[in-house]
Amino acid sequence: MLSKKAMCKSHGQDSCYFLGWQEYEKNPYDEGQNPSGIIQMGLAENQLSFDLLESWITRSHNKTGFKKRGGSIFRELALFQDYHGLPAFKKGLVDYMSEVRQNKVKFDPNKLVLTAGATSANEILMFCLAEPGEAFLIPTPYYPGFDRDLKWRTGVEIVPIHCSSQNHFRITISALEEAYEHAQKLQLKVKGLLFTNPSNPLGTTMKLEELNQIINFALDKNIHIVSDEIYSGTVFDSSRFISIMEALNKRDLQNSDISTQIHIVSSLSKDLGLPGFRIGLIYSNNETLIAAATKMSSFGLVSSQSQYLLSKILADKKFTTMYIKENQLRLKNRQKLLVSWLLEIGMKCLRSNAGLFCWIDMRHLLTSNTFEAETELWKRILYESGLNVSPGSSFHCTEPGWFRICFANMTKETLHLSIRRIKALVDSLECTLLQNYQQQHKVKSLEKNNLFCEHIRLPSLDSERDH
Numbered sequence: 001m002l003s004k005k006a007m008c009k010s011h012g013q014d015s016c017y018f019l020g021w022q023e024y025e026k027n028p029y030d031e032g033q034n035p036s037g038i039i040q041m042g043l044a045e046n047q048l049s050f051d052l053l054e055s056w057i058t059r060s061h062n063k064t065g066f067k068k069r070g071g072s073i074f075r076e077l078a079l080f081q082d083y084h085g086l087p088a089f090k091k092g093l094v095d096y097m098s099e100v101r102q103n104k105v106k107f108d109p110n111k112l113v114l115t116a117g118a119t120s121a122n123e124i125l126m127f128c129l130a131e132p133g134e135a136f137l138i139p140t141p142y143y144p145g146f147d148r149d150l151k152w153r154t155g156v157e158i159v160p161i162h163c164s165s166q167n168h169f170r171i172t173i174s175a176l177e178e179a180y181e182h183a184q185k186l187q188l189k190v191k192g193l194l195f196t197n198p199s200n201p202l203g204t205t206m207k208l209e210e211l212n213q214i215i216n217f218a219l220d221k222n223i224h225i226v227s228d229e230i231y232s233g234t235v236f237d238s239s240r241f242i243s244i245m246e247a248l249n250k251r252d253l254q255n256s257d258i259s260t261q262i263h264i265v266s267s268l269s270k271d272l273g274l275p276g277f278r279i280g281l282i283y284s285n286n287e288t289l290i291a292a293a294t295k296m297s298s299f300g301l302v303s304s305q306s307q308y309l310l311s312k313i314l315a316d317k318k319f320t321t322m323y324i325k326e327n328q329l330r331l332k333n334r335q336k337l338l339v340s341w342l343l344e345i346g347m348k349c350l351r352s353n354a355g356l357f358c359w360i361d362m363r364h365l366l367t368s369n370t371f372e373a374e375t376e377l378w379k380r381i382l383y384e385s386g387l388n389v390s391p392g393s394s395f396h397c398t399e400p401g402w403f404r405i406c407f408a409n410m411t412k413e414t415l416h417l418s419i420r421r422i423k424a425l426v427d428s429l430e431c432t433l434l435q436n437y438q439q440q441h442k443v444k445s446l447e448k449n450n451l452f453c454e455h456i457r458l459p460s461l462d463s464e465r466d467h
């Protein structure tokens with residue numbers, strides 16, 4: 001017999017988000033070995049700039065060879081176990097964080113806690129900020145992993161802030177107030193608000209007015225703010241990324257009480273594309289929180305080898321500057337390419353300027369405006385088209401028919417194949433929807449017939465604008 005915690009379902013492992021991954025694992029696409037396998041479009045991983053890191057490693061073996069002043073530092077690293085982290089690494093990290101934020105904010109290494117990825121950072125913050133049964137408000141749609149990371153072991157509750165496609169899923173004051181009132185009706189004490197900026201799954205950044213609105217809300221309710229900025233280095237277009245710390249500084253609130261209630265989570269999993277290294281962090285102006293979180297980080301430390309290697313990479317400012325710029329350009333080109341291919345097959349997505357994914361509107365392909373119909377469509381995309389995309393319901397989206405597809409974890413050729421597979425399914429779905437319509441309305445032929453079933457030109461690799 002296992003404990004209740006081990007058996008409880010609040011980690012969300014049975015969501016379509018994770019089920020899709022399991023199906024992918026059983027039958028993964030491989031161009032040579034398994035060309036009809038499932039293509040993984042549900043993984044927000046950045047492989048577009050991996051070559052830049054690889055070539056840094058190749059040309060810098062003198063820096064990464066565990067040598068110090070001619071001797072070996074193997075012993076030093078193998079024995080190192082201080083949970084405060086390697087000072088050189090923490091310095092490199094805060095400088096990198098500032099650079100990604102265009103040096104509009106400076107970060108202090110003493111206010112940083114190293115964690116095993118953002119997963120661990122988010123959970124530690126929940127342990128530090130809330131009791132079991134207390135609540136955090138989170139705008140929808142949100143990252144499916146939050147059910148596991150924030151709720152599962154901590155017993156903290158999530159109360160959704162419902163955002164709507166009508167205003168491009170932006171957070172409004174009324175949505176904030178409604179969520180707060182809803183929590184009160186459920187007799188849950190609200191301890192804070194957590195949001196992801198840039199958003200996963202929307203791929204959008206928050207405007208300064210929105211951040212100010214959130215700060216005002218937190219001031220009014222006297223609650224904490226957690227800003228998950230894990231995608232900060234992926235902002236590739238239009239308005240630049242504004243961190244919650246920058247918004248705070250702009251209002252000269254950096255020395256006020258509210259500044260001790262604002263915390264950042266980040267990691268090197270997305271913009272540097274290193275999820276396997278498990279390097280995450282909490283940044284906060286709250287000394288007591290930093291002390292508690294540092295103690296808790298013992299359960300998920302970053303290995304000293306990883307810290308050592310990354311301290312060398314991040315100390316190379318010429319490299320980080322080049323990497324940040326080039327990575328953003330590659331993401332921009334890839335996103336534009338995907339959007340143009342989707343448009344060619346008649347599909348639209350939310351306008352985005354960041355992230356490793358697009359938030360696609362497939363509402364017109366649902367047989368009814370329900371989540372059952374969304375799951376039905378998701379299954380067809382997964383099993384008939386062989387694409388693991390993630391349905392909106394797994395992100396707690398309140399409107400059926402939205403899907404997240406990732407574009408940075410595959411080659412251009414695989415992405416193109418995915419689009420061809422989607423197109424084939426869309427064609428057959430639209431014809432079925434039309435036939436059903438004709439039967440229901442006893443119409444023999446419809447002009448629309450041509451519109452739906454006409455041969456839409458297949459997007460070609462020639463129209464690429466990728467790197």
Ligand SMILES: Cc1ncc(COP(=O)(O)O)c(C=O)c1O
Pocket residue numbers: 044116117118119120143145196200228230266267268269275279280
């Ligand atoms: C918003 C958000 N937070 C946290 C995580 C977890 O990241 P990590 O791999 O650093 O634990 C993810 C991963 O996809 C994410 O999208």
